[in-house]
Amino acid sequence: MSNADLVKRKIEHGLSGCTVIVHDPRRDDVHLKAEVHWEGFKGMTLIEQHRAVYATLKEELKETLHALGIETHEK
Amino acid sequence: MKNKIEQLINNNKIFLFMKGTPEEPQCGFSFHVIQILRNLDVEYGYFNVLSDDMMREAVKEYANWPTYPQLWVDGNLVGGCDIVMQLFEQGKLKEMLL
Numbered sequence: 001m002s003n004a005d006l007v008k009r010k011i012e013h014g015l016s017g018c019t020v021i022v023h024d025p026r027r028d029d030v031h032l033k034a035e036v037h038w039e040g041f042k043g044m045t046l047i048e049q050h051r052a053v054y055a056t057l058k059e060e061l062k063e064t065l066h067a068l069g070i071e072t073h074e075k
Numbered sequence: 076m077k078n079k080i081e082q083l084i085n086n087n088k089i090f091l092f093m094k095g096t097p098e099e100p101q102c103g104f105s106f107h108v109i110q111i112l113r114n115l116d117v118e119y120g121y122f123n124v125l126s127d128d129m130m131r132e133a134v135k136e137y138a139n140w141p142t143y144p145q146l147w148v149d150g151n152l153v154g155g156c157d158i159v160m161q162l163f164e165q166g167k168l169k170e171m172l173l
Binding site: 047051067069070 | 153
């Protein structure tokens, strides 16, 4: 399973009902960008939204992912 | 470690934990944030987390934020490269820094 698929699955699993699109602009499966649409972000500050996404990827962030970009949307 | 971190973020209105130095950023994300700070022409302190592994881990724990760079303003974490760029593009970053 590619990092992109893993990231998508983990975030969707962690934030129930969200939609995730993982972009791989450099096509290297490392410098990824996760675009996350989730109602649950409403009322959260930007930092809290990004923390919520990071929280779903605890282990991955330690090893493979150091270059994950995040873009959050409330719907 | 904790009080060293708090000293850094409280003694500087704007403080950046980054990989490398402003003159020689060692990662693209740190480079982007430095460019933005230069663009806004603001004074800021920085710490090169590549120079101290203990601090590198301690700051991530303190901030509850797993990556670098980390921009802090008035003792609060503003965010990493994504958030700083987003705020900059929305024109909100300038207000926070001045």
